[in-house]
Every structure is written in structure tokens, then in C-alpha cells.
Amino acid sequence: MATEKRKEEHLDIALKESVSFRHVATGLEKVQLQYNCLPDISLEDVDTSAEFLGKKFNAPLMVSAITGGTERAKKINRDIAKACQKLGIGMGLGSQRAMLEKPELKDTYYVRDVAPDIFLAGNMGATQLRDFSVEKIEKALSEVGADALAIHLNAAQEAVQPDGTPDFRGAFEKIAELSKKLKKPVYVKEVGHGIGWITARKLAKTNIRAIDVQGAGGTSWIGIDSLRGNRELGETFWDFGIPTAVSIFECRQEFKGKIIASGGIRSGLDIIKGIILGADLGGIALPVLKAQAEGGEKGVEEYLEKIIREIKVGMFLLNARTIEDLKRKKK
Ligand SMILES: Cc1cc2nc3c(=O)[nH]c(=O)nc-3n(C[C@H](O)[C@H](O)[C@H](O)COP(=O)(O)O)c2cc1C
Structure with a gap:
């Protein structure tokens, strides 16, 4: 099936090719932090816990949407979910389109047996x-035990994807409708x-609860999808987009969630x-x-543990005992 084949190709290209932005960085490298060499807290006092859409996190961190819909995806999702459960952080499932088209693929997304508590x-x-x-969307969420629906807005990817749908007419209205009617919170990414x-x-006029900025500077999805076909378009648009730091700042100006x-x-x-630029988690x-x-x-657990340790050390060096303290720090 086309969706399953595309999923396999995405995983292979993401793992084997160079798919990062080439000349555009996130902008976070330009953010200067006010190092405090005389903090009045101890490293062990630092409390990284955070809250997101009603769930408590041990650290302000989640694994963004990656996959679902194939046997290979099932193992990936379960490994990630187990690590997230152990560390007390959140996780996003990949697009559920495959299971909406083919309900028997549900178990390639299902992780609640190994991760009962995570967001x-x-x-x-x-x-x-x-x-x-x-x-139907409500059912797809409840079948995997999801706490929220993340809707991806990916005009750039769709425009370059060989089998894409570069047609967003009515998408805003549908997001607005779902944000009002779904029992679970809706956010966009x-x-x-x-x-x-x-x-x-525009999104601030709907009932969406969060914006996951997914800015430019990391993985280029124009890059990944252009490697599946439209190479010339990909060369021109590879680095297209709004760098992550700018995206966080602009969204914070316009959106209260x-x-x-x-x-x-x-x-x-x-x-x-x-977080200092206005986000709540990463x-x-x-x-x-x-x-x-x-x-x-x-491997996932060790990688994420390292990130959490870095958050903790960084907070100590800014004399921030809690995430709320961090949010009060000046840029
Ligand atoms: C292999 C792979 C598959 C992805 N599939 C999805 C998806 O199904 N839905 C979605 O919203 N984002 C998907 N993403 C995008 C990520 O959630 C994220 O927005 C993007 O990779 C940028 O983050 P990064 O620089 O940390 O990789 C996928 C990412 C990867 C690497």
C-alpha cells in the first residue's frame, strides 16, 4: 500500500542520508544565556518537572511524532514509548492515516501496554x-489511548512530496471545528x-491548546521528500522555513496557549x-x-537521559530551580 511504502522510505532516507538543513540553523545558537557563576541552589535541588495539557512530565521534553503503520514502526514506537515511560516524558505517534485507512494496523501504534502513564x-x-x-478521528485517538491530537501543518512538505497533497483549502476550518468538537485537546505542529x-x-482564533513550532534548522522534510523524487525542487527549497528560535518568539507573541x-x-x-524564548517544553x-x-x-533511554541531564545542569548554571524560574529569565 502507498502509505506503508512511503513510511518505509521515510525511515530509510532519514536514517541513511544527510537530511539536515544545510545553511540555515535554528537560531538558538545565537541566544546568549546569562551564566550565573554564583547560584544559590545546589544542582540536586533543580526540579525539571513540567506540565503539558493536564499531564505531569519529569522533564520539559517529548519525543516528536515519528512513525506508525508498519511492523518496523511498531518496534520503533514500543522502544521509544518504554524509554519515555521510564523517564516520565511525553511522546508523539506518527501520522495515524495508515490506521484510518487500514484499521488492522492499529497495533503498530499501540503502546499503552508498555507506557500507561505518559502523555x-x-x-x-x-x-x-x-x-x-x-x-472517526475520535475513535482513532481512543483506540491508541492518546491524550491529545497533534495536527501537522506541512504545506512545504506536501508541495515537494512526489505523492503529496498541496491543497489546504478548508484545512483551517477543519482544525477550528476539531478543536471545538473533539473530547481530547487539539494542537498543531x-x-x-x-x-x-x-x-x-490565525490559529489563536481556534480552540487549539498548543503550538509545536517544529522550526527550520533540524531535519528538512523538504529534503527528505525531495530525495524520493523532486530533486530539483528540493535543491531550491531544502533550507526553506522559519528558524526554530524565530518561530518560538513569533508564536509566543500571538498565542496564549x-x-x-x-x-x-x-x-x-x-x-x-x-523555554527562555517563550516555550513550555522541547x-x-x-x-x-x-x-x-x-x-x-x-539507546533511546540513554540519549534522552543525557538531554534531561543537560537541562538540569543548564538550569543550575542559570540559578533556575524550577521551570517557572527559567521562564522568568530574560533573553
Ligand atoms: C522518520 C520521521 C518520520 C516522521 N513522521 C512524522 C509524522 O508522521 N507526523 C508528523 O507530524 N511529523 C513527523 N515527523 C516530523 C517530526 O515530528 C519533526 O517535526 C521533524 O523531524 C523535525 O524535528 P527534528 O529536527 O528533531 O528531527 C517525522 C520525522 C521523522 C524523522
């Missing part, structure tokens, strides 16, 4: 929403090319910078997939 986001593309009723103030201002710093987040320090995708490919559940 778990379901996922759908904005262009696919019009194909499914509110009831990009896939690595960023959400700017124009979109954030939660914000996730994501797209090219590669350290706990990046997450700290994102999200990481490709490095987690690579850690899983190299070391399975243990």
Missing part, C-alpha cells in the same frame, strides 16, 4: 482531515519548516533557550530515531 499524542495531517469525520506569526495569529520548542533541538541547552525527533536504530530501547 501520548495522536497525529494526523491537516490535508487528510477532510477525509475523516470527527467521530509543523514538521521542520516552522510556524510563523501569520499562522499563529502552550508552545513546544522543536525542530533541530539537539541538546538540553537548546530546550532551555527555547521536542526531538530524528536523533531519537537514530538512537533507537543503534541501541533499541536502551
Whole structure:
């Protein structure tokens, strides 16, 4: 089936090719932090716990949407979910389109038996929403035990994807409708090319609860999908988008709900910078997939533990005992 084949290709290309932005960085590298060499707390006092859409996290971190829909995806999802459960952080499932088209694929997304407590986001593309009723989407979320629905807004990816749907007519209205009618909270995410103030201002008129910025500077989805076909378009648009730091800042100006710093987040320090710019937590995708490919559940756990340790050390060096203290720090 086309969706399953595409999923396999995405995993292979993401793992084997160079798919990062080439000349554009997240902008987080330019954020200067006010190092405090005389903090009045001890490292062990630092409390990294955070809250997101009603769930408590041990650290302001989630694994962004990656996969689902194939046997290989099932193992990836389960390894990631087990590590997230152990560490007390959140996880996003990959697009549930495959299971909506083919219900027997449900178990390739199902992780609640190994991760009963984590914040778990379901996922759908904005262009696919019009194909499914509110009831059908509600059912797909409850079948995997999701706490929320993340809708990906990916015009750039769709425009370059050989089998894409570059047609967003009615997508905003459908997001607005779902944000009112679904029992679970709805939030939106990009896939690595960023959400700017124009979109954030529009989305602020709906009932969505969060924006996961997925800005430019990390994995280029124009890059990945252009390697499946439209290479010339890919060369021109590879680095297209709004860098993560800018995206966080612009969304914070326009939107009162939660914000996730994501797209090219590669350290706990990046997450700290994102929070100081206005985010509530951070999200990481490709490095987690690579850690899983190299070391399975243990590999994911070790990688995420390192990120959490970096958040803790960074907070200590800024004299921030809690995430709320961090949010009060000046840029
Ligand atoms: C192999 C792979 C598959 C992905 N599939 C999805 C998806 O199904 N839905 C979605 O919203 N985002 C998907 N993403 C995008 C990520 O959630 C994230 O937005 C993007 O990779 C940028 O983050 P990064 O720089 O940390 O990788 C996928 C990412 C990877 C690496």
C-alpha cells in the first residue's frame, strides 16, 4: 500500500542520508544565556518537572511524532514509548492515516501496554482531515489511548512530496471545528519548516491548546521528500522555513496557549533557550530515531537521559530551580 511504502522510505532516507538543513540553523545558537557563576541552589535541588495539557512530565521534553503503520514502526514506537515511560516524558505517534485507512494496523501504534502513564499524542495531517469525520478521528485517538491530537501543518512538505497533497483549502476550518468538537485537546505542529506569526495569529482564533513550532534548522522534510523524487525542487527549497528560535518568539507573541520548542533541538541547552524564548517544553525527533536504530530501547533511554541531564545542569548554571524560574529569565 502507498502509505506503508512511503513510511518505509521515510525511515530509510532519514536514517541513511544527510537530511539536515544545510545553511540555515535554528537560531538558538545565537541566544546568549546569562551564566550565573554564583547560584544559590545546589544542582540536586533543580526540579525539571513540567506540565503539558493536564499531564505531569519529569522533564520539559517529548519525543516528536515519528512513525506508525508498519511492523518496523511498531518496534520503533514500543522502544521509544518504554524509554519515555521510564523517564516520565511525553511522546508523539506518527501520522495515524495508515490506521484510518487500514484499521488492522492499529497495533503498530499501540503502546499503552508498555507506557500507561505518559502523555501520548495522536497525529494526523491537516490535508487528510477532510477525509475523516470527527467521530472517526475520535475513535482513532481512543483506540491508541492518546491524550491529545497533534495536527501537522506541512504545506512545504506536501508541495515537494512526489505523492503529496498541496491543497489546504478548508484545512483551517477543519482544525477550528476539531478543536471545538473533539473530547481530547487539539494542537498543531509543523514538521521542520516552522510556524510563523501569520499562522499563529490565525490559529489563536481556534480552540487549539498548543503550538509545536517544529522550526527550520533540524531535519528538512523538504529534503527528505525531495530525495524520493523532486530533486530539483528540493535543491531550491531544502533550507526553506522559519528558524526554530524565530518561530518560538513569533508564536509566543500571538498565542496564549502552550508552545513546544522543536525542530533541530539537539541538546538540553537548546530546550532551555527555547523555554527562555517563550516555550513550555522541547521536542526531538530524528536523533531519537537514530538512537533507537543503534541501541533499541536502551539507546533511546540513554540519549534522552543525557538531554534531561543537560537541562538540569543548564538550569543550575542559570540559578533556575524550577521551570517557572527559567521562564522568568530574560533573553
Ligand atoms: C522518520 C520521521 C518520520 C516522521 N513522521 C512524522 C509524522 O508522521 N507526523 C508528523 O507530524 N511529523 C513527523 N515527523 C516530523 C517530526 O515530528 C519533526 O517535526 C521533524 O523531524 C523535525 O524535528 P527534528 O529536527 O528533531 O528531527 C517525522 C520525522 C521523522 C524523522
